[in-house]
Amino acid sequence: MNVSRAPVSDGLAWLPAHRFFHELSPRARVVLSQLPLTVTMVLVTGIVLVFHPALLLDPVFKAGLMLHAVMFILALAVPWQRLPPAASLAVPVLDFVPIGMIRESGVETVPALGAMAVLPVVWLTSSQLYPRFGLVTSFLGPLLAVWVPLLLRGSAAGEEYSVVVLLPVLMFATGFAVHTLSSSRDHQQHTVEEARRQLQAALESSARKERLINTVVDAVGVGVLALDAGGSITLRNQQQKRNYALAYPSPAPGREPEVHVYGRGGKELLAPETRPERRAANGEDFSDYLVWIGENGKQRVFSTSARAIRDDGRFDGSVVTFTDVTALVEAMTAKDAFLSNVTHELRAPLTSILGYTEVLAAREDLPADAGAMLQVVWRNGQRLQRLVTDLLTAASGSVDVRPEPADLAEVIGFSLATAVPLAGAAGVNLVNESDPEVPALIDTTRMGQVLDNLLSNAIKYSPDGGKVTVRASATAQGVFCSVTDTGIGMRQEELKELFTKFFRSETARKSGIPGIGLGLAITKTIVDNHGGSIRCTSTPGHGSTFTVTIPAIR
Incomplete structure (x- = not known):
């Protein structure tokens, strides 16, 4: 998200006044600072014209007005942008001259004229260019503007001198208050500006990251869907928009919206609660969940995965990916x-x-x-x-399994007897360390096929002889059967693919050991259909152990 600043002329409603002032040109700032005194002079002239017209005939009064007019014209004409910023302070310092002249001529008729000195005092002390100079001048300026005429006249009484001390003191107090408030304001403004700059930088950084993320998720050929804690969509890349259009096409006028999200080979319409996005919105994590999207004849197959976003254990949304695996x-x-x-x-x-x-x-x-x-x-x-x-x-892709109560030890005995000729030819010693009786709920034919596969593999992968040991026992936790050989073993990365169809380890291929890589895949299917599991641990050069676990008889 890019943040742009509106022009000054169009955005005064949201800009603080002092910020607008400092964005003006040097000349405009000088003129705007001088303008209050000029307006006050015009008002004083109008009041004098109406109520004290005789005062306009006073040469000192007229000279003060003319001097201020000249200073205002100079404020307009001088190229302040070419001068140092402090040069503009000459204007409020010189303003005390016409103010003193006007006050001296009208002090008898309009005593409040001296109060105009507050305007240059405010200018000097709020500028923050030379704070000490501004404070000193806020006292000396009014003091000289009042006392110099008295000294020149030389006819004032001591009491009059003491009375006019009050004006410089008041102006100094005013200047000090303005200076204090201006300093506080400038500090606050600096803090606000710094916060604004940091916020602007954070917004720009966030916008760059957002653009990067959007570009990345649009560049990958995978549909990406992000949901918030309420299940609403917060992000959806271009690929997912196309997937969505395939799953939820726009209905024809007058027709109900159709949904084309299927499971089970693309034949069965998925219920809303079983669709990937709904499962993800409920906080589920899943992988490789296959769905068929699209009308019959135009379906695409997607492997979907979801990972929940959690904040201190609290569900805070989810990310779902849709990978097109139609070709696969x-x-x-x-x-x-x-x-x-x-x-x-x-x-x-x-x-x-x-x-x-x-x-x-x-x-x-x-x-x-x-x-x-x-x-x-x-x-x-x-x-x-x-x-x-x-x-x-x-x-x-399926194996018919019909479990019934049986003795696994007996099945193991038959399989070992069948494997004796193959073991003898390979010089392998078969050892049975199973319990005498191992009651289990199994399909004896299929479990015999499992043991035959495991024993034949153990013998084949022990080309230099060795020992193959079978162990089996029944406990309250389940029925366990393991086949351990002392053969060539496998690397850890090969174990991940061990039960995949047509997979054969690199060592087996290099050794020329016959096989097509289907036995273990079928074995796993049989064990899974018994409600059990099979795992393998192996060390290269030291053999492997296959352990089958099936539920205990209840």
Whole structure:
């Protein structure tokens, strides 16, 4: 926000009088300072003309008026801007001369004429140019203006001298009061000006920051929405305005406004309380909340995230981001469709190959070496079938889990027995340290698949032999099962992507260990569908531990 100052002529209503005065040119300031005395002289002339016309014939009175007129003309004519600021003080000092002349000539008829000395006194003491000079002159000026004529006359009595002392004393007191008030006023003005400058600087800095923030949020390709504590919008960048127009298009005349904010693949209209901005206004924090925005056929998919703004723990608003992930979602959908089609096409011939291999292996008239060859075909066919099954599971994105009371220790025993040939070939020692009985609410087939995946990975990633240990127990807090190996391990940054589809660690790729990176993703899906969790701790060169936790039987 830029703050501009209005011209003086247009803004007098909001400017203090002294500020307006100091913004004038030097000549205008001198003329304006002299003007009150000039106006007073004109009024005195008018009063004398009406009530004391004889006084106008007094040469001293006329000389005083003419001298002041000359001084006013000089105030108008002198180029004060070329002179030092203190030069203008000559005018109020010289003003005491015509004031003294006029007072001397009319003191008998108009005794109050000497009071005009207050005007140059005010000028001198309020200017703050030379405070001491102004105070001294505020006393000496009126004193000389009164006493000099008396001295020149030389006919005044002592009492008259004592009486006229009062005027200089009063003028000095007035000057002192004006000086004090002017000093206080100038100090206050300085404080106000300093505060105004600081405020102006703060406003300009705030405006620059606001422009920077607006430019930044408009430059990013992400919709940004800021809400206050009441849920009202305080900031919305250009991208979010386009998103808003897509979600809430302007209705046709005579029609109700439509809302196009969907969930569940873009098919189900989201209820108002489940929309991202409403959740954020309620103080929720969330990440990667997918919404589909727009009419059918024109929908865009957005990943939304929100973070609450808190002031000493009190909710003070929220910021919501809308990231367009349409291309990513379409790519994932295309990939899953491709995987599903390919695996379905592979599954039929594989079933046929395995079936005929089994038939051939049962024949007794085969050559001696044919049986070993058929075993190789059978093992590789089984491996391909497992890969196809994993691909189908990954493409479907869901695993059917039907938990029922069972003994996890028994499932572990079956999986270890199945893994013995693979472990023996790799020189890995399998150790079972599970409790004799581990009651759990599980799908035994799916949990067996979890253990098979974890054991096969532990054996594969222990290429130099070693030990794989399985532990399991049931407590009131839950059922725990862990698989620990002494293999190659992983780096900490790799653990973050470990359960992502098709992820394989750098060490595994470099070591040539076979796999496509689907086993752990499927394992996590099965565990999640049991209402449990799986985590991994690992140290490069010292092995890994996978721990599965599922709820206890209630």
